[in-house]
Amino acid sequence: MDPELQKMREIVLVYLDRSGGLQKFVHDCKKYNDSKQSYAVYRFIISINPSDIAELDATLGNYILHNPLQAAQIFQSVCFVAIKTLSLIEQLQTEAQISILLKPTHLPPLPSYVLSLSTYPFNYTSQRFYMSEGIVIAMGTVTKYTQGARFLCTEETCPFSEGRFRCIRVHCPGATESATVRTDFVCSLCSSPLQEDMKFRVLGDKQIVEMIDAKILNALKGHSIDKSHFRIQAFTLFLRDELANKMTIGNHYRIIGIPACVQNGLQATACIEVNSVQLYKPSGPSSVSENFKYLLSLTSSSCWRFTAVLANIFASQVVPPGTYNTLKLAILLSLVQTSEKENTDYLDLLIMTSDTLVIDRLLNYSLCLLPRGIRHPPSSDIFPSVSKDKHGTGSASIQACSAVLAKGGICYIGDLSSYKKDKLELLQSVLESRTTTVFIPGKKYGEEADQQVTVSVQTNFWSFVDVDSSSKKHIQKENFLIGQMDMSLIPVNLVDGFGLLIYNEFPSCRLSSPVVHHILKKAINPEAMLYKVSQQFRTQDYEEFILCARNLRVVLSSEAESLIQGYYLASRRVRRDSIHGSTLSASALKILISLAKAHAKLSLRQTVLEEDAVIAILLLESSLTLKHGTSALCVAPNPVFPFDLSDENSLQQRDIYLMQCHHQLLKFIAAYSPGIHINSHEE
DSSP, X not given: XXXXXXXXXXHHHHHXXXXXXXXXHHHHHHHHHHHTOOOSOEEEEEEEOHXXXXXXXXXXHHHHHHOHHHHHHHHHHHHHHHHHHHTOOTTOOOGGGEEEEEEEXXXXXXXXXXXXXXXXXXXXXXXXXXXXXXXXXXXXXXXXXXXXXXXXXXXXXXXXXXXSSOEXXXXXXXXXXXXXXXXXXXXXXXXXXXXXXXXXXXXXXXXXXXXXOTTXXXXXXXXXXXXXXXXXXXXXXXXEGGGTTOOOTTOEEEEEEEEEEEEETTEEEEEEEEEEEEEOOOOOOSSOOHHHHHHHHHTTTOTTHHHHHHHHHTTTTTSOTTSSHHXXXXXXXXXXXXXXXXXXXXXXXXXXXXXXXXXXXXXXXXXXXXXXXXXXXXXXXXXXXXXXXXXXXXXXXXXXXXXXXTTTSEEEEEEGGGSOHHHHHHHHHHHHHSEEEEEEOTTTTTOSSOEEEEEEOOOEEEEEEEHHHHHHHSOOOSOOOTTOOOOTTSOHXXXXXXXXXXXXXXXXXXXXXXXXXXHHHHHHOTTOOOSHHHHHSOHHHHHHHHHHHHTOOOEEOHHHHHHHHHHHHHHHHHSEETTTEEOSOTTHHHHHHHHHHHHHHHTTOSEEOHHHHHHHHHXXXXXXXXXXXXXXXXXXSSSXXXXXXXXXXXXXXXXXXXXXXXXXXXXXXXXXXXXXXXXXXXX
């Protein structure tokens, strides 16, 4: 016996004993032994810490990392001796019946252990462990594969024709089903054909997943700040047994696995046999830039000033400061109200505008401030679809889409009036439930029964409607209420599904000149910094600010909660008719809370104050006025920014105006919701 090999076996036994692996192995053996059933293959998972192994024996550590299939054979022989010595599994006959799966807890943080999905060449020939990461863009249904099978020789006089486990086929990483089970195997002793003993076949679960490098998100933004070029290629993952259904479509994962090349007819596919899966959560910035900190200190005298200045100067690379302030504030609120956690607060935007070019540029620019800002291409699906798996299995594969890839971010779907009725109905359903259901017909995809798979949609939706276009397509109604817009082109329930409706008129004649000058100068020199504020607050600064703000955990103060509830109840009583009852949707309360929390986050506060609730109520009331007409509260057409913000005096005037709005709001609640007691500083 090779002394080096014998030494590694001894080290394996020492490691298993010290790490607790031996105790787990004995426990797993007991399960097999208690079943009293004979298997062709007994499968064991052994967790390996490469650092601990390398400290015991560097040679064995290197062997596990660079020759995992051969290293598994060393563990196999040690486990077989342990089973026989301790009589752990009575049914076990040969060493070949033991299948060992080594699972490293981590890999050395070195470039040679990272398999990049966007660099060439893709090293799939060295069958060793690599670490990689990416986003799941397609998932197949779970099917069966053969873990192992027993074969008997067809020649009766051959010793291998007896009922012992001499000819065992076991699945290896990257191998197809035909490599484990087929009809042309021959006996190694007499060269006669082998025949499978079907009653000893061991089956396991298998799932095929498509993953792609996270850089794909930059390509799907429609406009990217990063001008670098890169190559993007999706690749195949095989999830087996305990890893099946461990991934969710649209999520970002880090995996450890062994690359391989799977032959399917004349086509060869590079793939990875996944060994371990870990959800990847990038850590955001812990603080904002010094310029934002200084701005926050300058505006600390009022809870409204910081966000007002923020909206005023936002996106100065696309539109002049001081224009589109209400829309820019709404965009910022929606950006900070994004999260990959389920049951989060969403804030969708629907913009009515006749200035689609500038609005489109503004929304495109804002998308790029988030890691997951997706501009939906009209040629593809917004929501998941089903297609046949391309690896020859014939099973169904659920394909990701814009809404799923935008998980924890923004999905910008463009002009809403360009979509057909069925797409709009599906969008309305998703906005209401934040889930979509994919139907998989069993007959078409080789299954006995039909399946329905529910996919979570965790993103904010942005869209706009071209007012000029809609007025040409539809005859406008004449019986409008004061402040109400013609929304006949879009279904009423769909409009209600969007959290915030904003009517963005083209700036007045006094402001149109700066916008025109801005567009012309940018057309001549796209890279030019036209305003000093663009240099002080760079795009990168806004990226860090939004990532920092959206991670804040905020709580409602009792005063803010009372104000929101009071307004909601009063509005339900005021906004009603004799036929349909209250015109205020049930989701309005959630939208109010989401808006208030977003304003607190944008102010870098962790407590939602009354001032945040006032902004939330004014924005929602303005939105409701556009949908249903004005109410007894009777807010101005542009209630959050009633006039230009040019200096500190204008900020002071705005504060006074918002205080008056707060007082008017308290009177409104007292008149139409007298049962609510408001603990307000105004009292």
